[in-house]
Amino acid sequence: MKSKKMVLVTAGSRGIGAAIVRVLSKHYNIVFTYRTNKEQAELLAKSLTNNNTFCVCYPCDVTKTSEVKSFCEMLLDKHGTPYALINNAGISVNNLQINMTIAEWQTVIETNLNATFYFNHYLLNPMIIDGDGCIINISSISGLRGNIGQTSYSASKAAQIGMTKSLAKEVAMFNVRVNSIAPGLVETEMTAELPKKVLDQLIKSTPLRKIGQPDDVAKMVEYLLGEGGNFITGQTMVIDGGLSI
Numbered sequence: 516m517k518s519k520k521m522v523l524v525t526a527g528s529r530g531i532g533a534a535i536v537r538v539l540s541k542h543y544n545i546v547f548t549y550r551t552n553k554e555q556a557e558l559l560a561k562s563l564t565n566n567n568t569f570c571v572c573y574p575c576d577v578t579k580t581s582e583v584k585s586f587c588e589m590l591l592d593k594h595g596t597p598y599a600l601i602n603n604a605g606i607s608v609n610n611l612q613i614n615m616t617i618a619e620w621q622t623v624i625e626t627n628l629n630a631t632f633y634f635n636h637y638l639l640n641p642m643i644i645d646g647d648g649c650i651i652n653i654s655s656i657s658g659l660r661g662n663i664g665q666t667s668y669s670a671s672k673a674a675q676i677g678m679t680k681s682l683a684k685e686v687a688m689f690n691v692r693v694n695s696i697a698p699g700l701v702e703t704e705m706t707a708e709l710p711k712k713v714l715d716q717l718i719k720s721t722p723l724r725k726i727g728q729p730d731d732v733a734k735m736v737e738y739l740l741g742e743g744g745n746f747i748t749g750q751t752m753v754i755d756g757g758l759s760i
């Protein structure tokens with residue numbers, strides 16, 4: 516069990532995060548965080564733990580620097596340095612900028628952008644020392660092409676992509692690879708909140724005429740962490756059924 520590499524996934528209890536946890540648990544030991552849904556998180560962790568793999572979960576509000584710091588210290592102490600960090604936690608608050616409150620703006624930037632920095636901040640040094648690591652930031656095509664009602668979300672996701680490119684250049688010499696994934700529309704609780712009319716329009720605008728599944732994103736994470744990703748860094752892998760073409 517100890518010989519397997521360990522991967523940390525933020526917000527792994529549901530949606531895209533849970534798919535990443537499930538797919539990666541075939542190859543790696545997994546630690547994932549959750550915000551509030553303890554029962555769901557623990558059920559998932561238990562279902563993936565067996566003689567060959569461990570999967571454990573811990574609560575962590577990614578916007579709180581003190582929680583991220585103590586979580587990361589516990590992680591390094593108890594489970595060692597992760598081979599990979601998947602910055603998946605995210606939130607979308609859709610509102611036209613003229614109506615957007617300062618609190619709405621700040622929550623989205625805190626959760627999607629600042630939290631990515633917090634986890635990198637606490638884990639990068641040990642990953643550099645290990646000399647073999649990957650960071651994957653779950654961005655969005657909204658960060659590549661913008662979207663009405665998503666100025667905060669687009670800004671946070673575009674910034675994640677910029678951070679990915681700069682960090683990739685900073686740490687490549689230590690064999691740490693940093694990439695982003697930019698999904699299009701994916702069927703999760705986040706997009707279930709969209710009005711049906713908006714959802715239908717997005718699917719109609721998607722050349723493959725369907726909504727993506729969390730596994731579609733998880734399989735790209737699996738690829739990037741595996742041998743296929745050996746020579747890939749600083750990139751943004753778009754998984755969107757052609758929506759951004």
Ligand SMILES: NC(=O)C1=CN([C@@H]2O[C@H](COP(=O)(O)OP(=O)(O)OC[C@H]3O[C@@H](n4cnc5c(N)ncnc54)[C@H](O)[C@@H]3O)[C@@H](O)[C@H]2O)C=CC1
Pocket residue numbers: 526527528529530531532549550551575576577578603604605606607626653654655656697698699700701702703704705706
């Ligand atoms: N569903 C979609 O169409 C797309 C999703 N994404 C991104 O994929 C990632 C995962 O989203 P989904 O699985 O779709 O949605 P989701 O809403 O199911 O998952 C988001 C997760 O982030 C967690 N989270 C939010 N705020 C948090 C906080 N302060 N502390 C800790 N955890 C927090 C939630 O608890 C939840 O587990 C997000 O970064 C999202 O922006 C990107 C493009 C498209």
Ligand SMILES: CC(C)c1ccc(C(=O)O)c(O)c1O
Pocket residue numbers: 607609655656657662698699700701705706709
């Ligand atoms: C622009 C992409 C497809 C998109 C659209 C809507 C939401 C949402 O309301 O949550 C997203 O998270 C997206 O990434």
